[in-house]
Amino acid sequence: MKAIVHVRPRSGVLDPQGQAVAGALKHxxxxxxxxxxxxxxxxxxxxxxxETKARERVEQMCKHLLANTVIEDYQVSIEP
Amino acid sequence: MKAIVHVRPRSGVLDPQGQAVAGALKHxxxxxxxxxxxxxxxxxxxxxxxETKARERVEQMCKHLLANTVIEDYQVSIEP
Structure with a gap:
């Protein structure tokens, strides 16, 4: 089974990496x-x-390690 | 218009970040x-x-800046 986790900065949170990318692309x-x-x-x-159990476990992984939930959102999708 | 670019290590290429994540999760x-x-x-x-023109431009961005095509694959999706 495969799980895909997307982690992105919450909207409103400063994203210096994104700003650097935008600046470089404009340049x-x-x-x-x-x-x-x-x-x-x-x-x-x-x-x-x-699959349901796997999703629960991956959400735990996000909370414990993969995402910093103060400043990041995550999204989990499970593929069989 | 929005473009989402996924950049991931090519299969077969060593991915130390991924290995660190797998190790930490097991731990x-x-x-x-x-x-x-x-x-x-x-x-x-x-x-x-x-949209077609935008996709072409974003693929150019990938080749020039966003991905290192020697070791990374990229995937572009355009949302209206």
Whole structure:
């Protein structure tokens, strides 16, 4: 089973990485870029088991390690 | 218009960040984690325009800045 976790800065939270990307893109001539935000994506390969249980466990992983929930949002999707 | 860019290590390329995540999760008792790979996701807000043209431009951004195509794969999706 596979789990895909998206972690991104909460809206309203300063995102210096995203700002750097937007600045660099403008500098390279990509003037259509109005804003950029950067997050991370973690792909987990999990031992097979119940999908609902797996989702619960991955949400625990997010809270404990993968995301800083004060400043980041996360989204979990499970693929069989 | 919005563009979402996923950048992840090519399969076969060593991913030390992913290995660190997998190790830390196992250490926390999440023994079902067999493997982890970490990539990044960049959300771009673009000035409105033609979708096909926007996709081409974002692919250029990937080649020039957002991804290191020697060791990373990228995937672009455009949302109106």
């Amino acid at each position: 390279l001539g990509f003037d259509e870029v109005l804003e950029a935000r950067q997050g991370k994506v973690i792909e987990l390969v999990l031992a097979d088991g119940d | 926390l008792g999440f023994d079902e984690v067999l493997e982890a790979r970490q990539g990044k996701v960049i959300e771009l807000v673009l000035a409105d325009g033609d």
